[in-house]
Amino acid sequence: MTIELYAQRIIERCEILARYSEEPERLTRRFATPAMQQVNALVAEWMHAATMAVRQDQAGNIIGRYAALDSAGKRPQTLLLGSHLDTVRDAGKYDGILGVILALALVERLHEQGTHLPFALEVIGFADEEGMRYHHPFIGSTALAGTFALPALQLLDSDGITMASALQEFGGDPEHIQAARRDPSDLLGYCEIHIEQGPVLETEQLPVGIVTAITGQNLCEVSFRGRAGHAGTVPMSNRQDALCAAASFVLAAEQGARAIPGMVATIGQLQVQPGASNVIPGTVTLSLDLRHPDDSEREQFYQQLHKEAQKIASERQMQLEWHTCSSEQTVACSPQLTQLLTSAVKQQGYRALLLPSGAGHDAAIMAELTEICMLFVRCYKGISHHPDEAVNTADISETITVMENFLQLLAHHTQEERHDEPV
Amino acid sequence: MTIELYAQRIIERCEILARYSEEPERLTRRFATPAMQQVNALVAEWMHAATMAVRQDQAGNIIGRYAALDSAGKRPQTLLLGSHLDTVRDAGKYDGILGVILALALVERLHEQGTHLPFALEVIGFADEEGMRYHHPFIGSTALAGTFALPALQLLDSDGITMASALQEFGGDPEHIQAARRDPSDLLGYCEIHIEQGPVLETEQLPVGIVTAITGQNLCEVSFRGRAGHAGTVPMSNRQDALCAAASFVLAAEQGARAIPGMVATIGQLQVQPGASNVIPGTVTLSLDLRHPDDSEREQFYQQLHKEAQKIASERQMQLEWHTCSSEQTVACSPQLTQLLTSAVKQQGYRALLLPSGAGHDAAIMAELTEICMLFVRCYKGISHHPDEAVNTADISETITVMENFLQLLAHHTQEERHDEPV
Numbered sequence: 001m002t003i004e005l006y007a008q009r010i011i012e013r014c015e016i017l018a019r020y021s022e023e024p025e026r027l028t029r030r031f032a033t034p035a036m037q038q039v040n041a042l043v044a045e046w047m048h049a050a051t052m053a054v055r056q057d058q059a060g061n062i063i064g065r066y067a068a069l070d071s072a073g074k075r076p077q078t079l080l081l082g083s084h085l086d087t088v089r090d091a092g093k094y095d096g097i098l099g100v101i102l103a104l105a106l107v108e109r110l111h112e113q114g115t116h117l118p119f120a121l122e123v124i125g126f127a128d129e130e131g132m133r134y135h136h137p138f139i140g141s142t143a144l145a146g147t148f149a150l151p152a153l154q155l156l157d158s159d160g161i162t163m164a165s166a167l168q169e170f171g172g173d174p175e176h177i178q179a180a181r182r183d184p185s186d187l188l189g190y191c192e193i194h195i196e197q198g199p200v201l202e203t204e205q206l207p208v209g210i211v212t213a214i215t216g217q218n219l220c221e222v223s224f225r226g227r228a229g230h231a232g233t234v235p236m237s238n239r240q241d242a243l244c245a246a247a248s249f250v251l252a253a254e255q256g257a258r259a260i261p262g263m264v265a266t267i268g269q270l271q272v273q274p275g276a277s278n279v280i281p282g283t284v285t286l287s288l289d290l291r292h293p294d295d296s297e298r299e300q301f302y303q304q305l306h307k308e309a310q311k312i313a314s315e316r317q318m319q320l321e322w323h324t325c326s327s328e329q330t331v332a333c334s335p336q337l338t339q340l341l342t343s344a345v346k347q348q349g350y351r352a353l354l355l356p357s358g359a360g361h362d363a364a365i366m367a368e369l370t371e372i373c374m375l376f377v378r379c380y381k382g383i384s385h386h387p388d389e390a391v392n393t394a395d396i397s398e399t400i401t402v403m404e405n406f407l408q409l410l411a412h413h414t415q416e417e418r419h420d421e422p423v
Numbered sequence: 424m425t426i427e428l429y430a431q432r433i434i435e436r437c438e439i440l441a442r443y444s445e446e447p448e449r450l451t452r453r454f455a456t457p458a459m460q461q462v463n464a465l466v467a468e469w470m471h472a473a474t475m476a477v478r479q480d481q482a483g484n485i486i487g488r489y490a491a492l493d494s495a496g497k498r499p500q501t502l503l504l505g506s507h508l509d510t511v512r513d514a515g516k517y518d519g520i521l522g523v524i525l526a527l528a529l530v531e532r533l534h535e536q537g538t539h540l541p542f543a544l545e546v547i548g549f550a551d552e553e554g555m556r557y558h559h560p561f562i563g564s565t566a567l568a569g570t571f572a573l574p575a576l577q578l579l580d581s582d583g584i585t586m587a588s589a590l591q592e593f594g595g596d597p598e599h600i601q602a603a604r605r606d607p608s609d610l611l612g613y614c615e616i617h618i619e620q621g622p623v624l625e626t627e628q629l630p631v632g633i634v635t636a637i638t639g640q641n642l643c644e645v646s647f648r649g650r651a652g653h654a655g656t657v658p659m660s661n662r663q664d665a666l667c668a669a670a671s672f673v674l675a676a677e678q679g680a681r682a683i684p685g686m687v688a689t690i691g692q693l694q695v696q697p698g699a700s701n702v703i704p705g706t707v708t709l710s711l712d713l714r715h716p717d718d719s720e721r722e723q724f725y726q727q728l729h730k731e732a733q734k735i736a737s738e739r740q741m742q743l744e745w746h747t748c749s750s751e752q753t754v755a756c757s758p759q760l761t762q763l764l765t766s767a768v769k770q771q772g773y774r775a776l777l778l779p780s781g782a783g784h785d786a787a788i789m790a791e792l793t794e795i796c797m798l799f800v801r802c803y804k805g806i807s808h809h810p811d812e813a814v815n816t817a818d819i820s821e822t823i824t825v826m827e828n829f830l831q832l833l834a835h836h837t838q839e840e841r842h843d844e845p846v
Contacts, residue, residue, distance in 0.1 A: 198656030215655060219700060230807055231689035231712045232638060232781025233621030236681045238805075243690055244677045247670035254667045258659045266654035267666055268700045270693065277642060277691045277710035279808075287700035289654045358655025382661070384653055385702075 001112065006105050007396035013101045017042065017085070018093040026387065029087045031128035031139055031163075032060055032170035039085050043100065043125050050108045052123070058173040058180040059143030060127035066107045069116040079117075079410065080182075080190040080370070081106070082124030084140060084362055088132055092389020098377065099193040100125040102396065106403055117411050119188055129362050133157045133166070141365035146181030153177070182369060188414065189337050189371035191406070192363040193399065195391060199382030200355055207395040208402055209353040210341045211374035214364040216330035218290040218302045222249065222309055223321040228274055228282030243272055243281035245316045252308045253288065256301060263292045263301060264358060293330050293356040330356075331364040334371035340413065341373050344405035348398060359384075375402065424535060429528050430819035436524045440465065440508070441516040449513045449810065454551035454562055454586075455483055455593035462508050466548050469527055473534045475546070481596040481603040482566030483550035489530045492539040502540075502833065503605075503613040503793070504529065505547030507563060507785055511555055515812020521800065522616040523548040525819065529826055540834050542611055552785050556580050556589070564788035569604030576600070605792060611837065612760050612794035614829070615786040616822065618814060622805030623778055630818040631825055632776040633764045634797035637787040639753035641713040641725045645672065645732055646744040651697055651705030666695055666704035668739045675731045676711065679724060686715045686724060687781060716753045716779035753779075754787040757794035763836065764796050767828035771821060782807075798825065 020035040020042075021027045029035045040062040047054045047064030054064045062085070068076030083099025103123040110116065124144070131137025134155040142148040153164040153174050164174040173179070201209050226240030250267050257265035269287040288305065292298035306322055313320035342352040355376070357363075363372045377399050380390035443458040443465075444450045452458045463485040470477045470487030477487045485508070491499030506522025526546040533539065547567070554560025557578040565571040576587040576597050587597040596602070624632050649663030673690050680688035692710040711728065715721035729745055736743035765775040778799070780786075786795045800822050803813035 196656065197653050198658070199652075199661050200656075200658065203661070217655070228809075229622075229805060230620050230782055231691055232640070232687065232714045232783070233619065233623075233807075234687070234781075234805060235621070235623065235685075236677070236687055238622050238626070241677070241689075243673055243693060247673035247677075250666055250670035251674070254659070254664065254670075262658075264655065264657070264659055266664075266701070266703055268654055268695070268702045268704060269698055270666060270695050272691070272693050275692050277712050278689070279691045280689055281691060289700050291655045358657075359653055360655070382652060382657060384656075386651075 003397045003400050004393070006109065006400055007393045010098070010101050010105050010396050011391070011393055013046070014093045014097050017097055026090045027087055027093065028089045028091065029085070030133035031086055032133070032166040032172070036060070036086060036127065037170060040125065043085065043104070046104055047123065050104065050111045052107060056171055057143070058177045059140055059148070060167055060170045060172040061140045061144065061180070062125040064104070064107070064123045066110065066121040067116060068120040069118050076118065076120050077188045077414070078120040078122055078186050079188045080122050080124055080366070082126060082190070082362070083192050083194055084126035084129030086126070086128045086130050086132070088130050088385045090387060092384060092386055094195050094379065094389050094391055095197065095384050096129055096194070098195055098391065102193050102399060102403070105400060106407065109400070109404065117407060118414055119411070126362050134163050136163070137360070138362065138365045139163070141362040143177050143180040144182055145365050145369040146178065147365065147368055148177055150177070184370050187370040188410070189334060189373065190363060190366040190369070191337065192361055192372070192374045193403065194361060194374060194376060195379040195384060195389070196376040197359050197379065197382065197384035201353070201376060201378035202382060204353055206350055206353050207378050207398040208345060208350065209355050209376040210338060210345060211333055211357045211376055212338065212354045213293045213333055213356045214331045214361055215291045215293045215356045215358050216295050216298055217326070217328045218298060219325040220288050221285060221323045221325055222288055223283060223285040224249070224313055225283050225319040225321070226281065226316065229280040231278040231280055234280060239280055240316060240318050241280050242284040242318065245312050245318055246270060246284040246286055248312045249286070249309050252312070253305055256305060256308070260292070260297065260301060262294070262356070263290070263298070265290050265305070291358050295330050331367045333373050337371055337373035340409045341375055341406055343409055344402045347405045348402050375399065426820045426823050427816070429532065429823055430816045433521070433524050433528055433819050434814070434816055436469070437516045437520050440520055450510055450516065451512045451514065452508070452510045453556035454509055455556070455589040455595070459483070459509060459550065460593060463548065466508065466523065466527070470546065473527065473531045475530060479594055480566070481600045482563055482571070483590060483593050483595040484563045484567065484603070485548040487527070487530070487546045489533065489544040490539060491543040492541050499541070499543050500611045500837070501543040501545055501609050502611045503545050503547055503789070505549060505613070505785070506615050506617055507549035507552030509551045509553050509555070511553050511808045513810060515807060515809055517618050517802065517812050517814055518620065518807050519552055519617070521618055521814065525616050525822060525826070528823060529830065532823070532827065540830060541837055542834070549785050557586050559586070560783070561785065561788050564785040566600050566603040567605055568788050568792040569601065570788065570791055571600055573600070607793050610793040611833070612757060612796065613786060613789040613792070614760065615784055615795070615797045616826065617784060617797060617799060618802040618807060618812065619799040620782050620802065620805065620807035624776070624799060624801035625805060627776055629773055629776050630801050630821040631768060631773065632778050632799040633761060633768060634756055634780045634799055635761065635777045636716045636756055636779045637754040637784055638714045638716045638779045638781050639718050639721055640749070640751045641721060642748040643711050644708060644746045644748055645711055646706060646708040647672070647736055648706050648742040648744070649704065649739065652703040654701040654703055657703060662703055663739060663741055664703050665707040665741065668735050668741055669693060669707040669709055671735045672709070672732050675735070676728055679728060679731070683715070683720065683724060685717070685779070686713070686721070688713050688728070714781050718753050754790045756796050760794055760796035763832045764798055764829055766832055767825045770828045771825050773821070798822065
């Protein structure tokens with residue numbers, strides 16, 4: 001079967017999986033739901049057909065193992081490939097799913113060719129990355145990486161069902177979820193294929209890009225407290241309009257971020273109190289999301305914006321509240337694996353575009369367990385978390401080849417390492 | 424009884440009326456509710472005690488008439504005094520109420536002195552000005568002025584009760600609401616006393632101010648439509664962030680209004696879509712409320728802001744929607760009555776501060792029926808529509824005296840006019 005047919009099959013399978021949803025007219029598939037059960041079952045079937053050994057682990061992750069080439073009694077190492085099979089509400093078909101199905105196709109290609117690699121391949125479909133059901137993301141990958149926080153098992157979903165009981169019902173094992181942790185000494189690394197979720201590859205006219213790091217993030221909640229008043233009776237000079245202060249801050253964040261290459265600043269939420277057309281805003285509360293792969297550069301800009309907010313509040317005689325919600329450090333990809341991915345892309349005749357991932361991924365969690373690398377696939381207009389999410393078949397073909405190059409380079413690399421070992 | 428004791432009684436009565444509420448812990452008194460019924464009954468009692476002829480009209484307004492001095496068989500004219508007795512949700516004690524109770528005290532003073540004026544005085548407590556129950560303001564004054572829109576009788580409140588049936592239940596007469604209209608030939612005019620609802624009198628250290636006009640208003644809804652996207656993956660240069668566009672507009676409106684004396688511009692509502700901290704705002708919808716007593720100046724600024732919004736949208740490659748919700752012309756107060764009020768203030772030794780009313784009032788509606796004038800009373804920090812609304816007793820005393828001066832000046836004026844009449 002040609003690579004093009006494999007690419008078509010990958011798209012078809014993503015479309016098939018998109019039918020398994022909790023909601024009739026749109027794709028919503030949360031952790032440990034019947035829709036996830038159906039998807040795991042179908043993926044398991046496809047894995048079996050490719051002669052993989054399939055199991056669902058304690059956290060509900062579906063895992064297929066394709067054996068290594070017989071390595072003369074030596075215990076072979078394992079390369080993990082994967083992404084997640086859960087979705088956000090009203091999701092697209094490819095975010096997460098593509099990484100699992102494309103990895104599976106790589107195994108199918110090996111099986112079709114009757115080939116094995118000098119290392120085992122495991123394809124993982126993580127049970128939860130988006131965190132929609134329990135407002136707690138990365139259930140699947142934290143379990144595998146051994147960083148799952150046990151108290152989360154007591155979280156309740158909107159129907160009052162604990163995570164523990166949902167997982168039990170799903171066929172997982174909440175009491176032994178820690179046993180899902182993998183032994184890092186068995187692993188060569190973890191490689192994740194994912195749609196870019198941004199417009200860079202489209203702009204650069206490239207089918208794939210190589211991720212250098214999963215960008216760190218500062219998230220905070222900012223409130224400007226001025227004074228509400230009647231829209232008709234308070235002269236402009238007597239106002240302490242919290243929305244005007246917030247507007248100055250929004251533009252300062254935009255202008256500041258524009259001046260720093262690679263920086264993104266987003267105010268995605270903004271609430272006006274009291275919020276009536278004839279009342280001057282008394283309080284405005286907004287979210288600030290800052291991302292940049294260089295932790296110190298980002299932290300410095302974060303402090304700069306805090307000072308800017310203080311200045312705006314003081315000039316307008318208002319109170320400022322600045323509450324840091326979270327501060328995530330940047331997670332670097334493995335230089336070695338990323339170098340191999342770079343060579344694999346160049347082998348296919350493409351410029352190797354290195355870019356950070358502004359979005360969070362299972363790979364960032366897996367980095368606590370093993371070496372990671374990530375390959376981004378161009379997506380339509382950079383759209384994600386939306387039904388319009390799309391990839392094109394030609395790009396999927398290119399991705400398959402790039403990944404096959406990568407696997408060959410890694411095989412060569414591990415063989416060399418083996419030869420270098422003292423006999 | 425001294426003027427000071429009258430002033431104290433006015434404050435006490437406003438406090439008593441504030442206990443009649445639809446809600447246990449705060450003052451909310453909407454049109455034709457049991458709370459309004461209790462308040463009308465109590466005000467009627469006070470009116471009766473001052474020998475007034477009391478009736479509730481077809482629209483539910485409570486009206487007390489204090490007869491004119493015997494005028495030798497000639498049909499006397501009538502001066503209307505009043506304001507409204509309904510409130511907003513979680514209201515203060517004085518907005519509207521003060522104007523009714525203070526007018527009543529003027530009659531009580533005349534009665535105590537055994538005096539009548541050469542014209543009749545009617546004190547009106549309007550049944551609805553705020554429009555809380557049916558999202559339809561000025562039910563009381565439009566009925567009196569003959570501009571009540573009959574289809575409004577079919578409006579439903581949040582419990583599904585039509586205005587007609589609420590009014591019927593209240594003791595009004597929805598079928599003959601048009602009969603509430605007064606004959607303008609009987610009227611000398613309408614004078615409304617009201618708290619300022621703004622900070623000007625406090626700033627100017629004056630107990631009262633004379634209203635020149637009820638300011639016109641442009642109200643519109645503006646939407647900037649950009650493109651939503653992932654907060655981590657879309658570079659600043661690729662964004663069409665609707666909130667950044669809206670922020671530019673908010674500041675343009677503020678800056679523009681500051682540059683035009685007497686202009687106020689308020690963006691009191693602003694909604695961000697989709698409204699998640701990690702999603703770039705795709706659409707922002709906001710309200711714009713513009714007020715200025717000069718209609719052409721306000722209209723010109725309105726057009727200028729529309730152009731500004733177009734410029735912002737075009738520079739940011741976004742779509743703009745600009746929907747005019749309403750456009751109210753400025754209503755001028757009567758030059759003659761306002762001149763008398765001015766003299767009355769000066770007689771009391773105060774500078775006569777003339778100012779427009781940025782808020783809407785029953786007086787603006789009554790202007791379609793008869794000559795109007797308005798006297799503002801200083802209020803604490805300009806606060807209104809809030810439980811912190813407050814006035815001080817000394818200011819109420821001054822207001823009583825100013826109004827007594829006004830009534831005497833008007834009596835003198837009408838006598839002079841009578842003498843001028845051909846015999």
